Amino acid sequence: MERPVTEADLTFEHVPETDQSFENALAKARNGDRLTVDDAIELLTTGTDSEGIVRRRKERVLEAADRRRAEEVGEEVTFIANLNNNVTTACNVGCLFCNFKDAAHTFERETEIETAGFTKTPAESREIVADAVERGIYEVTSVSGLHPAFALDDDHRELLETHPNPKEINYKPPEAYETSPGTYTDQIAAMSVDDVHVHSMTPEEVYHARRGTDWDYEEVYSRLKDAGLDTVPGTAAEILVEEVREVICPGKISTDGWLEAMEAAASVGFDMTATIMYGHVENEAHRAMHLQRVRDLQDRTGAITEFVPLSFIHQNTPLFEHDVVAGGASTDEDELMIAVSRLFLDNIEHIQSSWVKYGDEHGLKLLNCGADDYMGTILSEEITKRAGGGYGEFRSFADYVEMITSIGRVPVERSTDYETRRVIDPDEPPFGPQLGPNADGTPLLTREERETRASRSAK
Ligand code: SF4
Known part of the structure; x- marks a missing residue:
């Protein structure tokens, strides 16, 4: 940690206080009226007139959200x-909620330190994606650390190489490193195997991909589109309120920068997702303000296909290790976050429950609190695992069918944009993907492969 977080840093201007009442806010939610930030605060806190979560009130919020989900x-x-x-x-940004990163200097040729991390060349990325596409996947999601040698493309590399102060712009040439990640456009092109859908380049990565230039975000996203990028993940949003970002990720793209990049992605024609990472130092006022910024963005762009609440995984993160937080969100808070997202974001159709963050049991419960999407098979996951998450790295189609039918709902395989769907008949196993270029209904992994992965994950 660069500078210890102090009490003063955690004394926020925005606090959960309103002139609204819980009952009024709930009545508005039930009527389908557009909610205000104050309404959202009342629902997230189950009323600012009482301390802590009031269970009976919480159940009424969850019920309203579940009904809205069913209607929509x-x-x-x-x-x-x-x-x-x-x-x-490899990343030098130093966000305090992150244990995915490894200090970039540990990747350098000259260092004595053995890095605990990894960098893949474009050829290695291609091989991994090609193997998965062969098995039947049809979307690759790629989010990475901001490696100092990463450039957008050859033009960008040229500008970075001649920059008068490369350190100031977080640049080091590829030769300084044991393995070079190449350029972003090379990586995107390499991952575009057989028309697989490439979901990548968060606002933070695009910020990195234009550093040291006066290019706007449209220019950068256009070049990435030409390289094969299909949609954009709206991660790196964390909490879109500056006083929170200053504590948890002071080196990261600002709220305005994030919104600007997302608008640019939409203007170039990309569909995108949006996220919130909650349960650390922020309060319910910040969560509500975040929801409003996302809803306004959607009013302007109409390009957000789903909203993904991400509960903070605290175990191995600097925020927890330095006693800034005592843990993550409670299950009550998770349920209310999903529910209020459904009720507040009246212009976003899909709300995701993430088994990586919540596990199976709690993830399923959240499907009854307003969520309707249960993410994907993933096959390999590093970000949450490194932060201390313990829910594994893979769910098979058979797992999905079993879990979703166990709560009386209908399992549906979908494309990234939700346009193509296939309802799965639970009485017709075996279950495997059918929507991809090589998806013929065969399960993604054989039983032996699954067992090997499970024992590797457990270790
Ligand atoms: S969250 Fe992303 S930008 Fe921040 S330290 Fe981790 S890898 Fe780097």
Whole structure:
């Protein structure tokens, strides 16, 4: 940690206080009226007139959200056959909620320190994606650390090489490192195997991909589109309120920068997701303000296909290790976050429950609190695992069918944009993906492969 977080840092201007009442806010939510930030605060806190969560009130909020979910998207629960391919863990940004990163100097040729991280070349990324596509996946999600040698493309590399102060812009040439990640466009092109859908380049990565230039975000996203990028993950949002970002990720893209990059992605024609990472130092006022910023963004762009609440995984993070937080969100807070997202974001159709963050049991419960999407098969996951998450790295189609039918809902395989769907008949095993170029219904992994992975994950 660069500078210890002090009490003063955690004394926020925005606090959960309103002139609204819980009952009024709930009545508005039930009527389908557009909610205000104050309404959202009342629902997230189950009323600012009482301390802590009031269980009976919470159940009423969850019920309203579950009913709204049923009205808007019905009984289907969607999921996707996808692969996570993180290119590199090298990063110098130093976000305090993150244990994915490894200090970039540990990757250098000259260092004595053996890095605990990894960097993949474009050829290595291609091989990993090609293997997964062969098995039947049709979406690759890729989010990476901001490796100092990463450039957008050859033009960008040229500008970075001649920059008068490379350190100031977090640049070091590829030769300084044991393994070079290449350029972003090379990586995107390499991962575009057989028309697989490439979901990558968060606002933070695009910020890195234009450092040291006066290029706007449209320019950068256009070049990435030409390289094969299909959609954009709206991660790196964390909490879109500056006083929180200053504590948990002072080196990261600002709220305005994040919104600007997302608008640019939409203007270039990308569909995108949006996220919130909650349960650390922020309070319910910040969560509500975040929801409003996302809803406003969607009013302007209409390009957000789903909203993904991400509960903070605290175990191995600097925030927890330095006693800034005592843990993450409670299960009550998770349920209310999902529910209020459904009720507040009246312009975003899908709300995701993430088994990586919540586990199976709690993840399923959240599908009854307003969520309707249960993410994807993933195949490999590093970000949450490194932060201390313990829910594994893979769910098979058979797992999905069993879990979703166990709560009386309908399992549906979907494409990234939700446009193509296939309802799965639980009486017709075996279950495997069918929507991808090589998806013929065969399960993604054989039983032996699954067992090997499970024992590796347990270790
Ligand atoms: S969250 Fe991303 S930008 Fe921040 S330290 Fe981790 S890898 Fe780097």
